Amino acid sequence: MGDYKFAKDKLAEVLSSLGDYQVFAPTPAGDVVRFLEVKDPAAVTLESANSTVPPKELMFPETETLFKYRLGDTGLDPSVPDASARRLVFGIRPCDAMAYTIVDNLFSWDFTDPYYLNRRENTTLVGFACGDPCANCFCPSMGGAPASEKGLDALMFDLGDTFYVKTLTDKGDAFAKAAGLDAAGDAESKAAEKQAEEALGKVKRSIDTAGIPEKLPSLYDHPFWEQFSDRCLSCGICTFLCPTCHCFDIQDEAEAFNARRARMWDTCMFAEYTVHTSGHNPRPTRKERTRNRISHKYSYFPEKFDVIACVGCGRCINNCPVNIDLLDILEKSKQAEGKEAKTA
Amino acid sequence: MVDLKELQDKAKEVISRDDVRRLIGWQRGTYGFESAPIVVTDASDADKLIFDPTCVQNPASFITLEEKRPVPRGQEPDTRKVAVMVKGCDSRAIVQQLVEKAYPRENMIVMGMPCRGVIDRRKAAALFGDVTPDEVKLDGDKVVVSLNSETKELARGDILADKCMRCRYPNPLVSDELMTEEVEKWGADEFADVDEFEKMSPADKWKFWEEQFSKCIRCYSCRNVCPMCYCVECVVAKLKPQWTRRSTDISENAAYHVQRAWHLSGRCIECMECQRVCPVDIPIMTLNRKMTRDVKEMFDYEPGVDVEAEPLLACYNPQDPEDYIM
């Protein structure tokens, strides 16, 4: 674990020296930024606050093959990622790295999911501290921070002309070595500390989550959900852009005789998500689905894994087309009067 | 210019009527230049209603989004009316929904809001950053943004949505009452955007769409926000048979977008909401604008304008261009 630095104008050079790794970094994709495999180091941008689609897709791709087979045959050819491959995510924000540590719980709950877990194992995470949190960021309320080290192998700070890099694990050290980074001194580490402290002060929004997981089930029948579900489009934006959302569908696909079983992102916000073959749908309207989504992230998930499934990245708030604001919902849930839900 | 107090009082009056169940309009958003649709069911909430250039959403979408719950035994279905506030472009959705007989006209109370433009949030963010303005209003030819007791005046084209600069219908085409005076049309629309795109070679066009469709995450926000996408079972959700797979590769993504453009031809009323909501910036309306222009040229037809019109693909004219029934 050490302190390193490199000049800002050497960014492309540093990325080029990581030839041993398959590197992913924020890359412009039209007007938005996405974590893509680095083909041209000069195209990588660290100017954007965060990618719209979270880097969760690097561990849990939007669509991936579980196994291949030929129709008529019974041999299965699994497409499990290689745990010993060398991948590196460069410039991941602390909120997204912390999200991995939350989702790890689920993908290793009793049954281990080798597709996700092998990718987690083979990936080095080089984080990028936030100097200027955005209007809807609230990571400190969720146990994070603009310079949180949770889940990271190294953490970079933008100090103007220089990037300061603090390595946190062996993987981080290996990265610093491969990139040929210079050693940094006290000046840089102190400047980073100062930036981290100032950034924390710049976070404008917050929520005190104490008591929310216990309170939400008591609001099951409360009409306040309709305030939000009435305008919900039932689309997948909040869930697909959420770094801790992990739901998926499994489908068999065949092209002539070549077939595969694949999984792809799914969302509890779609009406078809829970529909039974009989046509019965336990969550027929947006009210049930909105209530379920919030309850899952803020009550059911922490009940199982002792951590709220949210990192305060603000993507759901920033991208909801009808301004359903998560912090607004949580605040209203704290104000609403709970009661014993109607059971049998 | 709408008088907000008058608007809210009128809304209170409407929602207090015995025969009105809900009223759909806009409320202030929670940050930045946001507004949010609001469904008012009680007069006490009418104070939340607003109307200013931030009111981008199309309330007509929320008429068809409302689910029909089964009526409990012994109860009668609630047949009270729905009131909805609509801008010019929004009102075309209501007209087209009426043309398609989505609901009886008597069920709706349409409160018309003549409109001179709504802001483009991305343009606003580029100009102002992460701020929440105190007020946004139109004053003559300018958009006035008040922020921290300072006001900034902008040319309309600098901050309003592109669709607004070429708006063909600023005044609602259907309404029971106009909430403010009609406005004079200012723009013209020759479908220059479609012409421009058509100049590309087929190879370049495909390259363009390959790049755009590869970004698609199939969130279906474009479909769900569309006031004309209200099929009970959408073709992309079907499993028996499955027409479009759920996997997010270029083949299925392209199929989805092209399918939707086809299903909207002769029906899309160009509110541009689909393009606004897309989280990965796909220029979805490029396809729909092309279909709109072609429909106009081939059939001299414009959806969402005349309540008495027939749906394009459900009627036949002996002068139609095709040689045969196809």
Add this chain to the structure above:
Amino acid sequence: MMDESNPYLPYIVKVEDAWYETPVGDRAVKTFKVTFEDEKVWDTWSHRPGNCAMVGRLGIGESMFCISSSPTEEGYLRFSIMQAGKVTSAIHEVDAGDTLTVRGPLGNSFPMEEWEGKNIVSIGGGIGQAPLRPVINYVRANKDKYGDLKVLYGARTSDLHCFKTEFDEYSGEGTACHLAIDVEEEGWPHFVGFVPDLLMEVAPSPENTIAVTCGPPILIKFVTQNLEKLGFTPDQIYTTLEERMKCGIGKCGRCNVGSMYVCKDGPVFSYETLKKIPEAFA
């Protein structure tokens, strides 16, 4: 347990025998008796009454079904599947000699050890008898560990009863079988009426007894009400829930009822547990 390292890979199973329990047609029930293509799987396989498995056909998909045979029935697994949609229709096309895929055992199971020394009342309706059959057969195979066994089973008509050929086995010392159909049928000698009414007719004593019920939701609702009327407490009543499932291992997220994943925390639930989950009674 299937491949420890990859819980998404199914076993290939051979269908030894397949037959219809109810008349062929829409919503018919077909039973499949299967064994693993790789016999070595039996060395590590173990399941309990209540466990489920994802049964499927390559090229179509999988659905979750209860394992309808008790672990005391060795050398095979049974699944009784109602034709309802895409996957079940494809499975129904399969007959003896064909293959299916099985991923399991999944889910929790009935606490058979906790129930030792107690009387067992099984109350089933229609296809709901499928998860109850392993409980019944387990209890019968371990007669000395349990008290009395009562099997109450109703269907809309007599040809819609599943496992008809086994009813005669549910009789003898300490075992009783009570059948029902909804409406009168010529030649039907047993109870006519709904299962909750059959329950009140049989009126089992709650003394040292466990009641297990499965069937359409409306049946479970009224059976539970009637059990409580008879003096059963919530911890004496067990049932199984079902939801749409895809992964079956608690990861894809969709089968939750409140904080419980039906594929993993269930499908077996005591009424005592269910009472605390509002979503279970929506």
